[in-house]
Amino acid sequence: MKRIALMLIGLLLLSTAPVVKSISVPEYAGLSLIELGLKDSVVFGNYEIKFADVDPYWTKAALDIYENGVKKATAVLGLGDSYYYPSSTNTLLKLTLKWARSDKKTILVAIESPLVKIALDEKLNEGEAYALPSGFPSIKIKLVDAYDTSAKFTVYLPYTTITKTVNENDGFGITYQLTDDVSYYPYVFVVLKSSVNNEYATVDIYVPKYAATTLKIKRATTEETTTTETTLEPTELVYNDILYVGEILTINYNSTVYKLRLNSIGYYSSLSLFNENNTPLETFRVKEGGSYTSKKAPIRIEIPPNSVDLVYNRTYIKIYAPSGAEVLPIVREAKIKVDLSTNVKEMLLNGEELIVFVNVENQGRGKAFDVNVIAPLPNNFELKSGIGTWSLKTLDAFTKMPVLVYTLKPTQVGKYDLGKVKVEYYNEAGQKKVVTSNEVRGIVVYSIPEISLSAEAFNGTWSTYVTTQEKSVKLRFKISAGKGNPEFEFIKNATLELILPDSIDGETTIKLGDIKAGEEKIVEGQYVILKQAVSIIGAKLKYQDPLGNWHEKYFGNLLIVNSIPPKVIVEEKVQKVYPKPEELPDYIKKTLDSLNNPTPLAQAIENVTVNYLPKKLDYKTPLIVILLILVVALGAATVNYKNKYEIVKSKLERRKKRPGGLPKKEEEEQEVKTPEVEKEEVL
Template structure:
């Protein structure tokens, strides 16, 4: 279920509505009991007996009136008589408990999860996306239901908790979004009712008290990826069960369950199924949240009894790093753009990924990207290209070097051993000198006729492989002045070409 939330006001109460009681019936919520004990002859005034940690108290109210236990300045329960049914001899009441702040100023990055503390139901709140104005949360309840809240900054969203097949506890978890940004954490406050118990039952007159109607047989023990042919171990009372993902197609996953090495059968799981499926002859239930056939994986939820233990699967990351540059041939004074690409081809995530870029001695660093590290690098993803600019300081043929990537993954984080990989060496970068041409010419109006002889010579100031041919060239005299009055006397014309690196 997806809820787009716009309310900016934190609700005052969490509520259980429409509770129907006959005369002498009582409702039990955790350590509190509310019993309908008497009524006047006109069915206009009803008496209720409330018992709890502060002792018993008696209240007489009419339709639409409320009473609090134990007192107005110390509320645990606020109970309203919403309707009197004289024809059926029943009363409808609403039970409310004040919301109070459980967690204050919690910061979450995308992908982070908050779990309610011990003593509360096993509810997890995961931040799945953010923008400058909104944040999206996935709330997973212990009986398998998920609710998605899209919350605007400054507003909040609430999650109800099912109390059996008929009743529910509305506003059981309220998330107030304090602030959010598209590239930063979201900050939230979390509210829960003062009476947070989910043990709820109605005891009818003449009936013996039974177990709460919402006894949760299983809790969520695993909610993560499983790849085809992987077997996830779950230990219950010293017996190990295995959940194996057999195949994936869009929105459907097929799993096989084993008890030790004995198959208990296969189960088809469909995305958006309302209830988890029981595993025959095993104390676990299964459902699927999403399926990605292109990667042969699915997010599988496993529910087991309290105390069930899941042994996580350790998956290695497989990082590949490449380095390239453009242009490969350049003149001294030009700029060289170097690009580094990193890809995770493995099934496991990489953590604390850091990239070191090679910068050779004969190059000057002009510019570099701001970020060269990632906290988490998921499987089958690419890191944004890392780009920096170098400028050569001399001519020649150069080797840029290789990029170095360090990281941890599931297999190394346990041993605290950092992994290192290298790109191929980037070679063959050629830098040429910039030529300088100098021309000296002399001529006079003599007996040369129509031509002037010119001599071409070269000189290099470096060991650069760049050379020009030497020799004698002729130039048409019609392009030069014929008047001796414009030129000093000389014996020949000479053309000289000089090169600088």
């Protein structure tokens, strides 16, 4: 059951997985089938394939393979067999015997070359084109429109234009027509990897490994025109200069035009020779430090030792030809770039100087002649010195002028821009060119304003010299910055450090902060005088300039405080005279009579004298106490009599009269006793 469940899960995952379409790129590009009779041959670029022999039954054919006129191999093929040249692991050409007819005495041969990728994930924006590298025909693939999942391309061939629309993960091939009867397909194969609507597309581009575009059929029955080998010796040096890969030199000799193209460089560099109709004559290799004499033209090519430059894809080359031959010069364009820079962008007036660096470089293939550099001088700066050469006769390709250096001294604070450097030169065609550099903006020149410090002490008035008998003294300090431009002339993080003698104590470090030109700051503080002395007070001002450098400025003998002992104040004691005891009553009476409201004083005197007067008999208090006792006793008696009355009353009500006869003895006795009790209770 577990296996079945796992299988079902696997099938479900496979069913939901996205289907990725594989891109089908042909393995080979091939020529149209070529029909050859016995001894006929096909010349394809530098290679010639010749139908050399056949068996009696026309089931096998022998094909000879020549490279640049030299026989390299023989392929014996049966029908449907293939031969890989030079090997199956490094195939350049694949030959296949497709068909043989004994009645016509001809065979059909397929010639193919493997497709190789020359562009991987090439990104083309809409309207942008990709051109095949040098050595290929002039073919361009242009992205016309990019859609969400497809793209439209236009392919420009030397003889026609083709438009194709292709979906993502699909491709298309382009046929290149070699002759009226023979074509090469696909000479270019384009694969669309991805497309973004209205923006760009990503493609891979394939071409044949052997991408020759010349083909010729040589028939054994027709008279072939062969090139007569020259007997003239190429002894005169007609070219001694750099040649870049893909460039073509044109050599004229005796009204004949030869074209020499550099295909590639390395330890062995590849070159091709063409006639004036661009028909290939031969392709050959020249070893670095060696030479080659052409078999098709009176030309000898030499590559000097250590001449190959792989960085810039070029080499020095010497070409020898017979006397009277000439080489048309290749006019290349120089590309001058100028860079302007300085050592600093913030500086102090009357401080360091501004050092300016000018770098001039030729980034093009052509030479620049009569190079002249014109450097800027901004306002409020003066030129102090200049180092380097300001003109150069020739600036070769991919070389730099020595760095040009000059110094400027500012004469005024402010913010300045260093303008563009101008370079004038002539290109290889003799045309005057002018290029300019970047600008250096925001060069700021600062300055430190003149700083002054004054101090005063307070002793009724402010003065630089005071005499005081107090235990403390108030000090005031004024820091002033001279006139100027406050935006560019200032100090920052200023601190005033007081230099106090041991006779005065108080705060010695005072934070001032930033002080701009034309600004002043006043600070005050109270200071304790510890002893008698003539105290001289100084100060040290510490601050940073606008660039952050620290400075100190000393100020001595700012003020003097002369502290003397305080005065001794003797208070005279006044002897108070009081009236005699016998005089007090009369004194008090006179005093009370002199007052408008004597009551408060009289009351105060009474409160004092009352404790000294004899005590008077107080009859009111005992009488009140007696009355209170009597009231309480009468109340208690009243309550008692009422209770007894209630008891007697209740007994009398319980007594009943009998219907006759005498009362009982007990009742009589009780009756006789009752009045006595009541009487006693009453008493």
